[in-house]
Amino acid sequence: MARIAPLSGFPEWLPAERAVEVHVVDTLRRVFELHGFAGIETRSVEPLSQMLRKGEIDKEVYVVRRLHADEPGDAGAPDDDTLGLHFDLTVPLARYVLQNAGHLVFPFKRYQIQRSWRGERPQDGRFREFVQADVDVVGRDTLPRHHEVDVPLVMVEALRALDVGDVRMRVNDRRVAEGLVRGLGLDDVPPVLAAVDKLAKIGPDAVGDLLRERAGASAAQVDAVLEMAGVSGPGAARALTDLVARHGAGSDALHEAVGDLQRLLDAAEEVAPGAVVADLSVVRGLDYYTGSVYETELVGQEDLGSVCSGGRYDDLASDGATRHPGVGLSIGVSRLVSRLLRDDVVRASRPVPTAVLVAVSDEATRSRSDAVARALRARGIPSDTAPTAAKFGRQIRHADRLGVPFVWFPGAAGDPDEVKDIRSGDQVVADAATWEPPSADRYQQVVPVHHP
Amino acid sequence: MARIAPLSGFPEWLPAERAVEVHVVDTLRRVFELHGFAGIETRSVEPLSQMLRKGEIDKEVYVVRRLHADEPGDAGAPDDDTLGLHFDLTVPLARYVLQNAGHLVFPFKRYQIQRSWRGERPQDGRFREFVQADVDVVGRDTLPRHHEVDVPLVMVEALRALDVGDVRMRVNDRRVAEGLVRGLGLDDVPPVLAAVDKLAKIGPDAVGDLLRERAGASAAQVDAVLEMAGVSGPGAARALTDLVARHGAGSDALHEAVGDLQRLLDAAEEVAPGAVVADLSVVRGLDYYTGSVYETELVGQEDLGSVCSGGRYDDLASDGATRHPGVGLSIGVSRLVSRLLRDDVVRASRPVPTAVLVAVSDEATRSRSDAVARALRARGIPSDTAPTAAKFGRQIRHADRLGVPFVWFPGAAGDPDEVKDIRSGDQVVADAATWEPPSADRYQQVVPVHHP
Known part of the structure; x- marks a missing residue:
């Protein structure tokens, strides 16, 4: 008989839970479209050779093969290349942009809400199969800096529209971090940022050890890096100015980057007061980010980790002749939904769409009941006929x-x-030709739960 | 650089094409919910041992493994069972019902619109990765026959709502076909129905050969089977009565099944005149169907094959103590969308959601333009700001x-x-606080194309 064990890391929802996920996805989609992002989906598989270019990820990729592949490359890949399930929506986007560049208008604004797969050890909020919601703006040759302000604010608006409490987006700019690190006399930047990236997880002492061991930092340099990483929140602008004056005075590039970061913070303060703060410890481990970087927590639910992250990357894709810079963020929909459900933050008003169940007196008059349900549906009222002509008490139950x-x-x-x-x-x-249910009862709705 | 070749059998759509797919999915979802079906999704993988129970399909399954699986069963499956991508939404439904039976109300009405994968040879309308839209009603122990009338009519309504021209659903009942075949003295029924199932593909002569070779049919029996398979359309009721009188007079079960089939046709004629016809050549190859069976073509596009098929199955799932009969149909969304696009049947009114692009005079006043776009969006008008402060002529272009x-x-x-x-x-x-676009321009819409 059917094996009915759930698979760890492959979440599934009951109908009332799925209604919450649909509500989240519909809300995100509405906000993305309001901002002019066009929706796409991509195939679920990419050639393995492409996915592994990103490094770090190779142990997590799921490979896909036909059960009885009778010839090499029979999974459908050209040149015998093995296929894998995509582990994010960025690698597929890069390939989609190159493949369809002639049919797209740049800057290309797209959103994509789709499943991805990673063979990670499953744990709370970390799944092996999960839904992500990405927005990206992809340029051709150039991409104006203002998109680094616009795109995170779209995500803040989208997260706020979900009614899941306060969100806090922490932002930094890789150019600021790199400029300051160089200003400190640490020219091998990547190990320094890799150490800073671990701050929240391993604490300042362990980061100091890493800086000494892997980046050859002196005690004074360690202190300065940790001071930098500690710059966050309301006083960040002044602290950053102070840091630049001390360590980066000579660098025009650093001054420009600090100005860009400040413009992002100012614009955010105007559009979404309190939602976006500077945090110089945010560097994002992946080394393809080249400008703004973003991480977002739900206030009071910081243990969930970032629910929306991303940044600017100058080399999203290139066909040799043309380079495509981009800026994008990704919401972990499954992670978010699993937390909303666990904490009962929002709930479906009912587990089914049905507003009206039409009773059936006896099977001989079922067509009469069907006609009533049909008349109600014709006016957009979700309706169904009782499955059996049981006693009315049982039909009501x-x-x-x-x-x-x-x-x-x-x-x-x-x-x-x-x-x-x-x-x-x-x-x-x-x-049945005129009756209307109260508007709150007409459709299944997802509403915040008021906990006492 | 990125490999940018498309993969045969893994369709992807440009933004304006994806808008058509979204329109199809949204329309189906609206009709399904209007009829009280609750939406679910299931994980993309199932244990291989489960999927292969269905037979026939084993060469088409995609197996999924972690690239560097460092221990047996490391893909996440219990008991070292290999995982595969589901090839339909019925096997996952059966498992979902058993796994969650304690949390579901029966009859369980669910719809599911999701990707599936089959390693078939790609060809027109046949994909290796494709979206299906399924509705099923699943009972516990019993499932009243009226659901075999209700569910196909939901699909007819859903397909008609797509505005893609006339649909014709051809229906039969496996009990009718089996009863007649037994009435002809052919007691080994499966090879007879397997031969009839090939009628449209290989023609009556070849079916006759199969009947003689594999079912041991006499010349008279071959003629009678082909006569049965030829019963379809408006005159079917009389022809069927005649057949039953000649070959199945003694069978109460056959009379009951013919009555059920007739009731389905009568109800369909009342609700959706002309859309549902009897066709005794419809037997559906899969041998788990035990009652009504359905196939649906787009009128004038019969070469596309069936876009919506299904039937009744008494043994969808069982945990030994409890049996779950069901009836369901599945729409091949990708197949349908690829044809709508190829023939330019419907089209997005524009490839992006944006109704208004706010021009930018110079970068110094970008925030003024952003504020206009924000004011329009606050009233639900999809709006964007021009990417650069180019000359107005270029912004208009x-x-x-x-x-x-x-x-x-x-x-x-x-x-x-x-x-x-x-x-x-x-x-x-x-x-910006009051202006309204014409209602047809407010949102991106998908509309029928009027070909001259």
Whole structure:
């Protein structure tokens, strides 16, 4: 018989839970489209050779092969290249942009809400199969800096539209971090940023050890790097100015980058007060970021980690002749939804879409009940007919177990129909051609739960 | 650099094409929910041992493994069972129902719109990765016959809502076909139905050969089987009555099944005149169907094959103690969308969601343009700001290439704003707090194309 064990790391939701996920996805989509992002999806597989270019990730990739592949390359890949399930939506985007560049208008603004797969050890909020929601703006040759301001604010608006409490986006600029590190006399920048990236996880002492061991930092340099990484929040602008004056005075590039970061913070403060703060410890481990970098926590749920991260990358894709810089962020939809469900933050008003269950007196008159349901649906009211002509009490209990608020009783010959609100017990005469449910009852809704 | 070759059988759409797919999915979802079906998704992988129970399909399954699986079963499967990508949404449904039976209300009405994968030879309308839209009603122990009438009519309504021309659903009942075949004295039924299933593909002569060779049929039996398989369309009811009288007079089960089939046809004629016809050549190859079976073509596009098929199965799932019968149909969304696109049947009104592009005079006043876009979005009008402060002519050309109908010009100090319909050239004074686009222009829409 069917193996019915759940698979660790492959989340599935019950219907009422799935309604929450759909609500999240629909809300994100609405905000993305309001900002002019066009939706795409990409195939689930990419050639392995492409995915492994990104490094770090190779142990996590799922390879896909036909069970009885009878010839090399038979999974469908050209040149015998092995296929893998994509582990993010950025590698597929880069390939999609190159493949379709002639059909796209640049800057290309796209959103993509789709599953990805990683063979990580499953743990709370970390899945092997998960839904991500990405927005990116991809340029051709150039990409104006203002997109680094626009795109994170789209994500802040999208997260706020979810009604899941305060969000805090922490931002930095890789050019600022790199400029300061160089200003400190540490010319081998990557190991320094790799150490800073671990600050929240391993603490300042261990970061200091890494800086000494891997970047050859002196005690004074360690202190200065940790001082830099500690710059965050409301006083960040002044602290940053001070740091630049001490360590980066001579660098025009650093001054320009600090100005860009400040413009991002100013614009954010105007559009979404309090939501975006500077945090110089945010460097993002992946080394393809070349400008702004972003991480976002739910306030009070920082243990969940970042629910929305990204940054600017000057080399998203290139075909040799043309380079495509981009800036993008990604929301971990599955991670977010699993937390909303675990903490009962939002809930579906009912587990099914049905607003009205039409009762059936006996099987001989089922078509009469079907006609009522059809008349209600014709006016957009989700309706269903009772599955069996059981006693009315049992039909009402069936509606109750489904969470359906109304049960409709077709009148016997000559009698008018009646509809009962099974929550209050109120029963009134009604006409399927005109009756309207209260607007809050018409559709299944997802609403915040008010915990006492 | 990135490998940019498309993969045969793994379709991807450009933004304007994806808008058509989204329209199809949204429309199906709306109809399914109107009928009270709750949406679920399942994980993309199932244990291989489960998927292969269905037979026939083993050569088509994609196996999934971690690239560097360092221990047996490391893909995440229990008991070292290999995982594969699901090839349909029925096997996952059966497992989901058993796994969650305690949390579901039966009959469980679910819809599921999701990707599946099959390692088939790619060809027109046959993909290796594709989206399916399934509706099923799953009972516990029993499932009343009326669901075999209800569910196909939901699919007819859903397909009609897509505005893709006439649909024709051809229906039969496996019990009718089996009863008649037994009535002809052919007791080994499966090879007979397997031969009938090939009628459209190989023609009556070849079917006759199969019947003689594999089912031991006599010349008279071959003629009778082909006569049965030829019963279809408006005269079917009378022809069927005649067949039953000649070959199945003694069978109560056959009479009951013919009555059920007739009730399905009568109900369909009332609800969706002309859309559902009897066709006794429809038997569906898969041998788990035990009642009604359905196949659906687009009228005039029969070469595409069935875009919506399914049937009744008494043994969808069982945990030994409890049996779950079901009835369901599946729409091949990718197949349908690829044909809609190829034949230009419907089209997105524009490739992006944006209704208004707000021009930028110079980068110093970008925030003024951003504020206009924000004011429009606050009233639900999809709006974006021009990517660069190029000459207005270039900004208008950018809007034109995106298909954006309106360009907004913020007024210089003291002057009012103006908005231009770039299709007509009309330009009028406008206020971002009150201006409304024509309702047809507000959102990207998917509309039928009127071919001359």
